[in-house]
Amino acid sequence: MKSEKKHNSKLTTLTKLFLSTLYISAFTFGGGFVIITFMKRKFVDELHWIDEEEMLNLAALAQSAPGAIAVNAAILVGWRVAGFLGMIVSIIGTILPPMIILSVISFFYAEFATNLYVTFALKGMQAGVAAVILDVVFGLGSNVLKEKSILSVTILIAAFIATYFLDINVIFIILAAIMVGIMKELIYLRKEHTL
Amino acid sequence: MIYLQLLLSFMQVGLFSIGGGYAAIPLIQNQVVDTHSWLTLNEFTNLITIAEMTPGPIAVNSATFVGIRVAGFGGAVISTFGCILPSCFIVSLLAFIYYKFKGVSTIQSVLSSLRPAVVALIAAAGLSILQLVLFNDDSIMLKNINWIGAATFLTAFIILRKWKWNPILVMSLCGVFSLIINLI
Numbered sequence: 001m002k003s004e005k006k007h008n009s010k011l012t013t014l015t016k017l018f019l020s021t022l023y024i025s026a027f028t029f030g031g032g033f034v035i036i037t038f039m040k041r042k043f044v045d046e047l048h049w050i051d052e053e054e055m056l057n058l059a060a061l062a063q064s065a066p067g068a069i070a071v072n073a074a075i076l077v078g079w080r081v082a083g084f085l086g087m088i089v090s091i092i093g094t095i096l097p098p099m100i101i102l103s104v105i106s107f108f109y110a111e112f113a114t115n116l117y118v119t120f121a122l123k124g125m126q127a128g129v130a131a132v133i134l135d136v137v138f139g140l141g142s143n144v145l146k147e148k149s150i151l152s153v154t155i156l157i158a159a160f161i162a163t164y165f166l167d168i169n170v171i172f173i174i175l176a177a178i179m180v181g182i183m184k185e186l187i188y189l190r191k192e193h194t195l
Numbered sequence: 196m197i198y199l200q201l202l203l204s205f206m207q208v209g210l211f212s213i214g215g216g217y218a219a220i221p222l223i224q225n226q227v228v229d230t231h232s233w234l235t236l237n238e239f240t241n242l243i244t245i246a247e248m249t250p251g252p253i254a255v256n257s258a259t260f261v262g263i264r265v266a267g268f269g270g271a272v273i274s275t276f277g278c279i280l281p282s283c284f285i286v287s288l289l290a291f292i293y294y295k296f297k298g299v300s301t302i303q304s305v306l307s308s309l310r311p312a313v314v315a316l317i318a319a320a321g322l323s324i325l326q327l328v329l330f331n332d333d334s335i336m337l338k339n340i341n342w343i344g345a346a347t348f349l350t351a352f353i354i355l356r357k358w359k360w361n362p363i364l365v366m367s368l369c370g371v372f373s374l375i376i377n378l379i
Contacts, residue, residue, distance in 0.1 A: 025250060028251070029250050032252065033317045034320065038363070056309075056314070057306050060306070060310070061293060063313065065282060065285045067210075067286070068254045068282070070251070070255075071252060071255065071279050072282050072286045075283060075290075076290055097250055098255045098256050099255065099272075099275060101251070102251070102256050103263055105245055106263045106264060109245055112245065117374060120378070121370040121373060122248050123328075124347055124370045124372055125369055125370040127328045127344050127347035127351060128351050128368070128369030129324055130348055131355055131365065131369075132351075132355060133317060133321030135362075137321055140317070141318070144311050152310075153311070155311040156311035163315065164323070173315075174312065176312075177311075178305050180308045181301075181304045181305030181307065182305060184304050185300060185304040188304075
């Protein structure tokens with residue numbers, strides 16, 4: 001009886017995970033960071049499965065590994081929420097929508113790419129995507145400011161300038177942030193040692 | 196045989212594209228156009244346009260498209276499987292390390308420096324999309340402002356910030372609004 005209940009709740013979690021990733025993936029236009037903002041809204045704000053700090057850690061991991069960020073993030077969130085099965089379920093949820101859409105489009109792709117209605121609707125949706133991302137950025141950014149750490153704010157600004165204005169490869173930015181973290185720890189340890 | 200070729204090609208794409216979407220494009224081109232001639236360069240350019248207009252990672256979109264053209268639906272499944280397989284192993288390994296050592300203070304320190312960097316990366320991604328929306332071509336000048344785009348963005352942003360509407364609903368409404376206003 002008890003194990004059946006447990007089994008059922010696991011099944012509910014997996015179903016919810018599948019439907020959430022399917023839904024997010026079907027509507028997420030643009031690169032991998034877009035899907036991370038949608039995942040944050042869904043899994044952190046709505047379902048409370050993951051806290052905000054951990055979501056950002058997972059985002060950093062997803063970004064650091066090779067492959068599509070959306071798929072990497074799905075793997076991590078899936079593992080975190082429901083283990084191995086969760087990973088499989090959320091990968092399938094994430095890749096199914098693009099697979100279906102691209103399969104359909106591959107049969108009449110030239111017409112699709114030049115269709116005026118499609119272009120209009122997509123243009124408007126771009127505005128919506130920009131709004132969604134910047135809304136999430138406002139929330140995340142104000143939490144970084146709340147830490148009242150000069151180092152965090154400096155990293156935020158420096159990373160932004162590096163990627164947006166200087167077009168520096170994301171990998172180098174991630175590596176630099178990792179180095180800063182290690183150095184901070186070393187300096188802290190040395191201070192403690194000399195005291 | 197063709198299945199094996201597709202699998203190996205897209206495994207390479209999955210394994211070596213670090214840094215998401217745009218990083219994968221040259222790798223896909225190398226495999227699909229230069230090495231195997233599965234698509235012409237023109238077809239490939241169309242594919243990238245479509246991939247950017249439709250949901251999903253560019254690598255998965257390309258794998259599906261190329262796979263279907265070369266070997267039908269089975270080809271699409273095999274290619275997609277190939278491009279996510281390396282991620283599954285590497286990401287699982289990273290996750291294992293993360294959960295095993297996340298209490299260690301060095302890892303904590305690294306993660307706390309990574310978080311603001313990730314916020315900055317998300318901000319930059321959002322702003323480059325906003326730039327596409329606000330200006331009619333690449334040059335950022337006042338006379339090039341797309342007022343409809345700007346108004347759509349602002350309205351959507353305020354609705355999201357103030358009333359916390361469902362983001363996917365807001366996005367779909369933006370699409371419908373843009374379609375209607377362009378047709379009038």
